[in-house]
Amino acid sequence: MKVITIDSEAYKVLVRKIDRVFNYIKEQKEKDAVPPPDPSEIWIGNEEAAGILEISQRTLQRLRSNGEVTYSIRGGKIRYTLQEIQRLIVGRVVASKYKQEADLLQAHQKYQERKKGNQKK
Known part of the structure; x- marks a missing residue:
């Protein structure tokens, strides 16, 4: 094994350069990071909501009729x-396997990917 010696001042300059490169990369990564979507801004259709909640669309209609779920009608389509x-999940109005917000967002993304895949065929 070879031993390489370096002047103390040169070593300090090298460490400062490495730190600057590290900080630059860290700043770029923070700039490129996309914040997670806000669940209050993501609207889903009746079919997707029933799929996520693992209930029938009729049960979802019953929840709407009883005033247990807030919804909006746009273009003749019901949205949540x-x-x-x-x-609904947290309040135990409906039992579901999705307990965390991240799981719910992931289920929405998977549904969107499946929907896009079906449209391409």
């Missing part, structure tokens, strides 16, 4: 926010 779906 992911936040409202999460409220």
Whole structure:
């Protein structure tokens, strides 16, 4: 094994350069980081909501009729926010396997990917 010696001042300069490169990379990563979507801004359709909640669309209609779920009608289609779906789960109005917000967002993303895959065929 060879031993390489370096002047103390040169070593300090090298360490400062490495620190600057590290900080630059860290700053770029923070700039590129995409914040997670806000569940109150994501609207999903009746079919997707029923799928996430693992209930029938008729049960979802019953929840709407009883005023247990907040919804919106746009263009003749019923829409719910992911936040409202999460409220149903957390409030135990509906039992579901999705307990965390991240799980709910992931389920929404998977549904969107499946939907896109079906449209391409």
